Amino acid sequence: MQITELRIAGFKSFVDPQDLPVQPGLTGIVGPNGCGKSNLLEALRWAMGASSARAMRGGEMDDLIFSGSAGRPARETAEVTLILDNSNRTAPPEFNGSDTLEIVRRIRRGAGTSYKLNGRTVRGKDITLLFADASTGANSPALVRQGQISELIGSKPQNRRRILEEAAGIAGLNTRRHEAELK
Ligand code: ATP
Ligand code: MG
DSSP: OEEEEEEEESBTTBOSOEEEEOOSSOOOOOOSTTSSHHHHHHHHHHHTTOOOTGGGTSSSGGGGBOOOBTTBOOOSEEEEEEEEEOTTOOSOGGGTTOSEEEEEEEEETTTEEEEEETTEEEOHHHHHHHHHHTTOSTTOTTSOOTTHHHHHHTSOHHHHHHHHHHHHTOHHHHHHHHHHHHO
8 A cells, every 4th residue: 555645625734725646755845844844744644543632733633623824714624635556455355445545534623523435434443444454554653753752762661562563563453352352
């Protein structure tokens, strides 16, 4: 699976819809302080199922919606779409019917968040599992936030274990075990 496009609308500082193709190889995002570089990475993590507002640098999830600026009113919804190339069929078997996967996550002010996978409504857990089985996701150690290294150094052993488990690719199994135990 490979991310080939990120589409953002109404998310944090990205008020107007933006389609950002992701080319193979290395991509650099450059710009002055406060231009939205970290917001882009947050959009990516959010669409992959990030569930805590704190991880998104906000007090609550509604803080992800464009809150207005000089001359531009606040928005009521935010939407992030991830397009994944699955032509090598590395997505888990239940998603393997199509060459392209389209994940859409939406939030409406005061009304919470919803996900669609190829047009079908799914749970956040389904999206988390899709990425966990591919050894990636919103909490992947491959996505390093500003200040995260010092957080890691100061964190509890259980947290470090979680990070190691994600790196080892068994986070998906743990999520499935947890789900099975709840049933
Ligand atoms: P740095 O180089 O300092 O790390 P950056 O390019 O990573 O900067 P971001 O942190 O991505 O910048 O963007 C911060 C900007 O996003 C701020 O100007 C902030 O006001 C704006 N912002 C954050 N949340 C919202 C929101 N809900 N609505 C509108 N603007 C927002
Ligand atoms: Mg930043």
